[in-house]
Amino acid sequence: MTAHAPELLIADDWRDYRLLDSGNGGKLEQVGPYRFVRPEPQALWAPVRPAADWDSADAVFAGSSGDDEDAGRWRFNRELPQSWTLTWDDLAFVSRPTPFRHLAFFPEHSVHWRYAREYLKAHRGPQPEVLNLFGYTGLASLVCAKAGAKVTHVDASKKAIGFARDNQQAAGLGDAPIRWICDDALTFVKREIRRGRRYDGVILDPPKFGRGPDGETWRLETDLPELLDACQTLLRSDPNDRASVKGFMIATVYAVRLSYLALAQTAQQMFSGGDWQAGEMCLPHDGRSELLPTAIFARWRSQ
Numbered sequence: 587m588t589a590h591a592p593e594l595l596i597a598d599d600w601r602d603y604r605l606l607d608s609g610n611g612g613k614l615e616q617v618g619p620y621r622f623v624r625p626e627p628q629a630l631w632a633p634v635r636p637a638a639d640w641d642s643a644d645a646v647f648a649g650s651s652g653d654d655e656d657a658g659r660w661r662f663n664r665e666l667p668q669s670w671t672l673t674w675d676d677l678a679f680v681s682r683p684t685p686f687r688h689l690a691f692f693p694e695h696s697v698h699w700r701y702a703r704e705y706l707k708a709h710r711g712p713q714p715e716v717l718n719l720f721g722y723t724g725l726a727s728l729v730c731a732k733a734g735a736k737v738t739h740v741d742a743s744k745k746a747i748g749f750a751r752d753n754q755q756a757a758g759l760g761d762a763p764i765r766w767i768c769d770d771a772l773t774f775v776k777r778e779i780r781r782g783r784r785y786d787g788v789i790l791d792p793p794k795f796g797r798g799p800d801g802e803t804w805r806l807e808t809d810l811p812e813l814l815d816a817c818q819t820l821l822r823s824d825p826n827d828r829a830s831v832k833g834f835m836i837a838t839v840y841a842v843r844l845s846y847l848a849l850a851q852t853a854q855q856m857f858s859g860g861d862w863q864a865g866e867m868c869l870p871h872d873g874r875s876e877l878l879p880t881a882i883f884a885r886w887r888s889q
């Protein structure tokens with residue numbers, strides 16, 4: 587096992603999304619035809635655009651001062667539709683302001699959509715199968731389905747699965763082979779191992795804390811090693827041989843006190859051989875060279 591120099595993965599492939607500015611704990615974004623101001627705890631620096639640009643945003647999410655980073659509410663400066671359609675590459679999907687601060691997509695993830703798509707397009711043999719855990723908006727599931735994979739999408743929230751299915755319709759992928767499963771991620775993965783199922787790719791974007799539909803608790807800092815190990819088992823062609831692991835794995839983590847190295851070295855204990863990358867995902871600013879860091883990641887694919 588070798589320590590990796592961190593890599594910065596920059597999501598610079600958007601036309602419908604632009605980070606216009608950030609600073610003073612906030613960010614100013616262009617999302618389709620609308621402008622938003624949202625809290626951004628990483629943006630300790632000063633903004634560079636004039637205050638008038640920030641003041642002209644269509645909506646502002648005012649965070650509350652408690653411990654929960656996502657809490658707060660929207661203030662609309664003009665009337666906006668409830669939702670609108672955006673595209674990434676040739677994938678159409680629905681964006682809307684959610685009560686949890688975000689706009690129903692996480693633009694920095696496009697760096698992993700490309701990675702998964704590249705793997706799947708180069709795949710030879712039977713139709714590849716991808717497992718997307720904590721799948722929420724379903725955008726990673728849809729990218730993989732579009733690239734020819736059968737997809738199993740797991741999320742503990744029925745409502746979140748409903749939004750992902752809306753995106754399936756928006757993308758025109760109504761007939762794509764996607765299983766939408768409402769379950770606790772770790773429980774589901776253990777069940778798949780018992781059933782002898784195997785996958786060619788696993789994507790996981792776990793929250794710091796979450797609950798399964800039957801009240802199961804997910805705590806990233808204690809449960810992640812077990813989940814990573816179980817994902818590794820699902821990628822083995824021979825269930826009894828750790829060295830037979832084949833495919834790809836993408837793990838991302840937000841807003842925890844973990845270094846990318848903690849994530850990478852934990853994952854590297856489970857997977858042998860292959861190509862590793864680990865570091866931070868970032869968004870580029872419009873017209874300025876500084877990057878906005880968003881999450882840590884570790885990803886692997888077999889050679």
Ligand SMILES: C[S@@+](CC[C@H](N)C(=O)[O-])C[C@H]1O[C@@H](n2cnc3c(N)ncnc32)[C@H](O)[C@@H]1O
Nearest residue numbers: 720722723741742743770771791796797798804
């Ligand atoms: C950080 S979001 C994932 C975002 C996703 N990568 C995307 O691009 O849309 C975390 C998701 O995990 C789900 N979740 C929380 N606890 C869970 C659990 N124990 N099992 C499965 N899903 C869970 C939440 O409902 C939420 O949709």
